[in-house]
Amino acid sequence: MKTFEKGKLRVWYDEALLSVPPEQCFDVGFWQQQERIVGQASGRGTTWFIQLDNVQGALRHYRRGGLFGKLVRDHYLFCQWDKTRSYQEFQILNHLRQAGVNVPRPIAARAVKKHVCYQADLITEKVPNARDLVTILQENTLRDEMYVKIGREIRKMHDAQVNHTDLNIHNILIDDRERVWIIDFDKCGVDFSQDWKSGNIQRLLRSFKKEQSKHNIFFSEHSWQLLVSGYLPQVKE
Ligand SMILES: Nc1ncnc2c1ncn2[C@@H]1O[C@H](COP(=O)(O)OP(=O)(O)O)[C@@H](O)[C@H]1O
Ligand SMILES: [Mg+2]
Known part of the structure; x- marks a missing residue:
């Protein structure tokens, strides 16, 4: 730099x-x-x-x-x-x-x-050839695997201890290679406590629900469970 x-x-x-x-x-x-x-x-x-x-x-x-x-x-x-x-x-x-x-x-x-x-x-x-989740879900459903991938990406961000204070579905993009991108880190910081993590996830759920009632986006409880399964660590046998 x-x-x-x-x-x-x-x-x-x-x-x-x-x-x-x-x-x-x-x-x-x-x-x-x-x-x-x-x-x-x-x-x-x-x-x-x-x-x-x-x-x-x-x-x-x-x-x-x-x-x-x-x-x-x-x-x-x-x-x-x-x-x-x-x-x-x-x-x-x-x-x-x-x-x-x-x-x-x-x-x-x-x-x-x-x-x-x-x-x-x-x-x-600029993330090439990407659209945000609100735009995508207004037109179509997302494949199950994509919800898991979104959960995984958020998990990686949390493992890097970054608190995204505005985690909503306008700030998640998906590109034409089906990669998930997170944007808009204004006021976000590295925070070594843990207590904000579930707050981020709850905010994201509220965002899905808000856009569902406002723009009738495709979204279901099943989609959310898939996202959470991507976020939670895999249980090792
Ligand atoms: N790097 C980027 N690549 C592609 N689109 C972007 C990028 N940064 C911002 N955008 C687009 O611009 C919009 C607004 O930018 P964002 O960083 O979310 O700021 P804010 O929500 O504070 O206005 C985003 O929702 C997205 O559509
Ligand atoms: Mg934004």
Whole structure:
């Protein structure tokens, strides 16, 4: 990881993946001018998919949700550079990749200090040919084996002691090779206690149920049992 520093700006980046100057890569207008925006997705804000030289990236500005978010939208209290959300997410992604969990490669993270606050952005590698679970389950059922695989991937993340504070089915992707990916590690951290793990799993179940009543997705108790069987360790004879 390389660091670029200029005044109130810090960018941390992987120079093997970032093929443009670090001070420009978070400017959506820059990508638009070069006609290198290849798509977009929406979550809290817009995620822009951009064409780098060798890979595609997903560029996201950090925004708050909820009522508080309406007041201070995208400003966070600054404490230290390495405590910024973008830097932390960059590090968590590297940690998870080293642990063999399918998460996007981090490409660049930015923090810009504004008085006592900062704003932040992140570019990760776009997971190629993937769709999120909500979209998939609106159209079709998933094969049994896929639920087991989702459970296994979450288990790997938990074995790496990463608490995903927003584990929902918008943040789980499946690609065209049937690989499961977990995304969106804002505010997530490495936590050596255990008590948050079942909370993550319960949140995921609530997310399935919510989308079932909202969007009528394919989902059943049987699907959930399969997912849990992938999550729980195999009993050795
Ligand atoms: N690396 C990525 N590869 C593919 N799609 C992505 C990637 N990162 C984000 N997305 C898409 O953008 C959406 C929003 O990004 P996400 O990181 O979940 O932020 P938030 O939910 O806070 O807006 C995701 O639901 C997903 O559809
Ligand atoms: Mg999300």
